[in-house]
Amino acid sequence: MIHDRSHALFARAAELLPGGVNSPVRAFKSVGGEPFFAARALGPHLFDVDGNRYIDYVGSWGPMIAGHAHPQVLDAVARTMRDGLSFGVPNALEVEMAEAISRIVPSMEMLRMVNSGTEATLSAIRVARGATGRSRIVKFEGCYHGHGDSFLVKAGSGALTFGLPNSPGVPKALADLTLTLPYNDFDAATALFDEVGEEIAGLIIEPIVGNANCILPREGYLQHLRDLCTRHGALLIFDEVMTGFRVALGGAQQRYGITPDLSTFGKIIGGGMPVGAYGGRRDLMRQVAPSGPIYQAGTLSGNPVAMAAGLATLELIQAPGFHAALEAGTNALCDGLEAIAREAGVAFHTTRAPAMFGLYFREGPVETFEDSAASDPKRFGRFFHAMLDRGVYLAPSAFEAGFMSSAHGEAEIAQTLEAARGAFAEVAA
Numbered sequence: 001m002i003h004d005r006s007h008a009l010f011a012r013a014a015e016l017l018p019g020g021v022n023s024p025v026r027a028f029k030s031v032g033g034e035p036f037f038a039a040r041a042l043g044p045h046l047f048d049v050d051g052n053r054y055i056d057y058v059g060s061w062g063p064m065i066a067g068h069a070h071p072q073v074l075d076a077v078a079r080t081m082r083d084g085l086s087f088g089v090p091n092a093l094e095v096e097m098a099e100a101i102s103r104i105v106p107s108m109e110m111l112r113m114v115n116s117g118t119e120a121t122l123s124a125i126r127v128a129r130g131a132t133g134r135s136r137i138v139k140f141e142g143c144y145h146g147h148g149d150s151f152l153v154k155a156g157s158g159a160l161t162f163g164l165p166n167s168p169g170v171p172k173a174l175a176d177l178t179l180t181l182p183y184n185d186f187d188a189a190t191a192l193f194d195e196v197g198e199e200i201a202g203l204i205i206e207p208i209v210g211n212a213n214c215i216l217p218r219e220g221y222l223q224h225l226r227d228l229c230t231r232h233g234a235l236l237i238f239d240e241v242m243t244g245f246r247v248a249l250g251g252a253q254q255r256y257g258i259t260p261d262l263s264t265f266g267k268i269i270g271g272g273m274p275v276g277a278y279g280g281r282r283d284l285m286r287q288v289a290p291s292g293p294i295y296q297a298g299t300l301s302g303n304p305v306a307m308a309a310g311l312a313t314l315e316l317i318q319a320p321g322f323h324a325a326l327e328a329g330t331n332a333l334c335d336g337l338e339a340i341a342r343e344a345g346v347a348f349h350t351t352r353a354p355a356m357f358g359l360y361f362r363e364g365p366v367e368t369f370e371d372s373a374a375s376d377p378k379r380f381g382r383f384f385h386a387m388l389d390r391g392v393y394l395a396p397s398a399f400e401a402g403f404m405s406s407a408h409g410e411a412e413i414a415q416t417l418e419a420a421r422g423a424f425a426e427v428a429a
């Protein structure tokens with residue numbers, strides 16, 4: 001494959017953008033090499049500026065669950081933008097969006113639109129702190145909730161250890177308020193709440209972890225967290241920026257039958273435009289400005305063009321059988337990859353939820369962050385490049401989940417498995 005144009009653009013970009021990119025994982029740092037620059041995208045495919053075509057399992061990191069450049073989404077955007085790009089006063093599409101989200105996710109009794117997942121999670125913990133009058137929050141090792149200061153904290157040696165900031169620029173005083181737990185560990189959560197439960201404003205979790213590859217909750221784990229939060233008066237916050245509208249129409253909360261107090265969304269509800277949302281219990285959300293004192297605002301929040309793209313996407317995913325087909329496709333892909341790896345003699349394991357999967361260069365099971373982190377990153381890097389050379393784009397990091405879209409049909413899955421045959425043979429060599 002020729003990458004001359006991408007290479008030239010990356011050299012120009014590196015002069016002005018840190019690492020040549022506007023978001024770190026795009027730079028291919030953890031798999032080596034250089035990113036390709038997209039020229040356009042259609043259905044399951046990305047096309048780069050050198051004319052190469054890739055079957056895309058990143059889907060712009062989640063929004064493109066109906067495939068790229070879906071005509072219904074593009075039409076909605078085109079229709080809406082003719083009336084103006086932003087009004088700064090309320091518009092009907094914001095109301096339609098709120099009604100759609102609240103109908104599909106009943107725990108979202110009241111909500112606020114924002115412009116990114118990061119804004120959604122930042123705002124949700126502000127509500128948790130404002131409503132409870134408490135300062136501490138709990139997050140999980142390996143869970144990513146955007147780049148807000150309070151979330152850029154990694155675990156200390158035990159659940160009760162104060163968090164250490166893992167980015168310069170995050171004040172220690174703020175990081176101290178973030179407690180970190182090991183995901184899927186029942187006892188650690190119980191012990192933490194026994195110790196400091198009355199000081200915890202909220203516990204935020206990716207109900208299925210998609211930012212440490214892909215880790216599913218153990219049976220009863222999310223209910224355990226629900227019970228602990230209820231018992232200690234802390235708010236349970238589901239960060240469904242990734243899982244929302246993906247692992248079931250109503251997200252992970254529907255799939256696992258848990259009702260969080262607050263939830264955050266992004267990605268799919270913007271259909272490819274910059275959108276996020278947070279919301280939940282009416283008594284909590286009524287405390288947000290201007291109906292209450294907890295301040296949060298946004299110049300472009302509820303942007304009409306973004307609402308149009310999101311609403312069109314939400315309509316597409318409500319088609320009967322939409323998620324069942326995605327689940328079948330995800331299973332076919334993962335089963336196929338496991339079988340080919342076995343034939344090639346490569347230690348390999350997959351985890352999966354509908355439209356979301358993890359690839360591991362190790363034997364299963366994978367249930368904890370340690371399990372996930374024990375995947376062989378060198379092998380993943382080689383596999384990634386071997387697949388890319390064969391026209392398949394996987395997430396360029398061993399710590400990111402892969403995504404399926406409804407545009408990935410049997411043909412694309414067959415082509416992916418064919419590419420994997422060669423790629424696993426390379427990795428095995």
Ligand code: PLP
Pocket residue numbers: 061116117118119121144145146147206210211239240241242266267276
């Ligand atoms: N929460 C989760 C679970 C995410 O996966 C992400 C981004 O990948 C975010 C929050 C942050 O969203 P954004 O990148 O839109 O700020």
